Amino acid sequence: MEIKNKIENLIAEILKKQFSSIPQKQTIKYASNGNLYIACTFCGDSKTNLNKKRCCIYLDTLSYYCFNCSASGNLIYFFKHFGIDSYDLLDLEKINLEITNKPKQTILDIFEKSDPTIIQELKSILIPYNEVIKLYDLIDPIGDAKLEILKRNLIINDKLKSSKNGNKLYILNTIKIENELYISYINIKNINSKFKYYILNLEQIYKDIRKEFEPIKHLYEKYNRSLNIFNYLNLNLDKQFFVFEGELDSLLFEQLTNIQSIALSGASKELSNNLINAIYFYDADATGLKKSIQTLKENKNIFLFSKFCKDVFNLNTKQFKKLDFTDLILYLINKQNMSLDEIKNKINTNINNYISNNQLDVLFI
Structure with a gap:
């Protein structure tokens, strides 16, 4: 009960800040199954009905999902995103660790627990x-x-x-x-x-x-x-995930690394902005450069693809007009005669060293 009260208080604090001039959006709706419903702090929820509350907070899994804009993720990331101090989250982090060590829960699993009619729909x-x-x-x-x-x-x-x-x-x-x-x-x-x-x-x-x-x-x-987002409903919200521009990159990456990933493939920028526990993997080209810089400015995680290629595979991405993850794997197999086992080992050994949300790392893009 103490943890539930703490979560409610933190959410109330965020709602008051995000909707300072709209009292109706500052309230919390309590569902009979124990979930909380709030006005979505990402999309703002309904513009016409101020009492709409379509973002569900799942207390048993410390996760959230908005049925309006599809913003979703782990509640710890949610609180940190909206400026809650890490010190205030220590007890929640402990509970989150216990949940994370349990079998994974996908967005579909959460749908089924919160409202079985969603699955039937x-x-x-x-x-x-x-x-x-x-x-x-x-x-x-x-x-x-x-x-x-x-x-x-x-x-x-x-x-x-x-x-x-x-x-x-x-x-x-x-x-x-x-x-x-x-x-x-x-x-x-x-x-x-x-x-x-x-x-x-x-x-x-x-x-x-x-x-x-x-x-x-x-x-x-x-x-x-x-x-319309590749692999989205299969996501385990307890963990971070990689976001690619194309489905083939996402599919290949997940098979090589066993790390979950999705592909936006033209999905709305609104949804892209709402994936706060994501690691963005952009192609090495002019468009990818612009997106990487913008994402870093928003203090979100990106994968330093060009630096990774240079450090790990001694490959300068500037020699290519465009290079995506699939292109990299094919190049290493065809041109550098590397086996897939060698490539997998190098990727999995080094991948965590090239995730960053530091704006100074714009130098390595």
């Missing part, structure tokens, strides 16, 4: 995995040099498929609910086209299977931010 709008495989006649990846290397060296899981002629690579955003796989969107890369990729969202897949989308449109709009 998601099942009612998502497309079963096998139905998608059959619809687009998908097989294991073939036909492209990149894919051949990945296929030879990595476990190709359910997220990566190919068209039968090998001209298209399908990256599937899979979500496992009650031991069944579902699809929320597909990123298709045209191997022989000047266009890099295109997205098939849920609405387009519904059209392709000739299923009416209008009856479930309101539910899709309710969950679309979460559904």
Whole structure:
């Protein structure tokens, strides 16, 4: 009870600061299952209904999730983000450590515990995995040099498929609910086209299977931010995670490091700004440089990709027009004749040394 009261007091302090001129948004709503609901301190919640409280605080897992903007994460990071002193969080840190050592809890697990109807709503709008495989006649990846290397060296899981002629690579955003796989969107890369990729969202897949989308449109709009981020609903909120720009980088990184990751792939900047316990991994190019500088200015963690390449692999990223994580792995295999075991060992030994939120590290970007 003492910890619960402390959390409530800290939240009340944040709400008072964030919504100083809006008394309705400073109050906390208490759910019968013990969860707390507050106006989201990231998106501000509803602009028309000041009494809306769509950010849920889960006391049993010390985590939070906003059903409006999909901001989510560990409560410790939440408090630190909004200026609560670390000294005031010592007892919460201890409890958080105990929770972290338990089996992981994904966002989906939290949904199920807080409101089982959410799971049923998601099942009612998502497309079963096998139905998608059959619809687009998908097989294991073939036909492209990149894919051949990945296929030879990595476990190709359910997220990566190919068209039968090998001209298209399908990256599937899979979500496992009650031991069944579902699809929320597909990123298709045209191997022989000047266009890099295109997205098939849920609405387009519904059209392709000739299923009416209008009856479930309101539910899709309710969950679309979460559904359109690669691997997002599978995140364990107790730990930090890496954020990539592309799905293939995310998939490859997770298989090599066993560290959880997601890919924004065009997701809204609003949501990107709300991922406060994330480590951002940007490509080594002009756009990645700008994003890295901006993220450091916001005191968020980035991965110092260029410095990592130089220090660990003696590789100057400036010699490339663009270099992403997948490009790096392929270069090391093809040009430096490194085995995948060597690469994995070097990455996993050094990766934690190149995470930073220090603005002075802009010199190493």
